[in-house]
Amino acid sequence: MRTLHTAELLVAGAGSAPLRDGAVLVEGDRILALGPFAELTERYPHARARRWPGVLTPGLxxxxxxxxxxxxxxxxxxxxxxxxxxxxxxxxxxxxxxxxxxxxxxxxxxxxxxxxxxxxxxxxxxxxxxxxxxxxxxxxxxxxxPPAPYEGLPALDPLAGRERAEEAFHGVLEPGAAARFAVFAVADLDVLPTEGATTCVATVIGGRLLHRRR
Structure with a gap:
């Protein structure tokens, strides 16, 4: 089944311009398409839609x-x-x-x-x-x-001590890439390091919704 995940802002990767009312179309464990939600619903009218508050980004x-x-x-x-x-x-x-x-x-x-x-x-x-x-x-x-260099002590929150959320992104969101992303209930990307990763409302890995805030 194809699923459209949409949020108030979509950030496809580090350096990407936020797309308001953007969406990620998932088929199986891969991303099929990205773009404005309105356009994708018109192109894929039978896709199931999941609406999330906040900012949708690559997972951390x-x-x-x-x-x-x-x-x-x-x-x-x-x-x-x-x-x-x-x-x-x-x-x-x-x-x-x-x-x-x-x-x-x-x-x-x-x-x-x-x-x-x-x-x-x-x-x-x-x-x-x-x-x-x-x-x-x-x-x-x-x-x-594999192990990677890091400063300070490791933390459950990968945004701890970060000035920019993009520093904690893993990969980018693009057609053909693994469907692996998260959604955070914040107004925009700039405030995410301050608000922290506990604002996460959804985590998708391999196209599966593995965390959803209740």
Missing amino acids: LVRGADTLLERTYYPDDQYETSGGGTEPISGPEALEALGMTEARWGNSARRGTQKLLARGVVAVAGRFTVPAVRTAVVRSGLTVL
């Missing part, structure tokens, strides 16, 4: 994901928050006290990848050495890239 890339997922523990909200709180746990002593096993790391990584998807992340860079963690990342749909 997180660097240092091995630190985020193999050296940071995400408590299970349902079972663990009453005793240990909801904040991620890191540091050798704290992790040793938890008695981490590979299975527990895998469960934590699944929760961590959900947090990344909820921030518009579509790709992660890092070297994963725990098999259960790598399995969780691959199954999440996130693209795994």
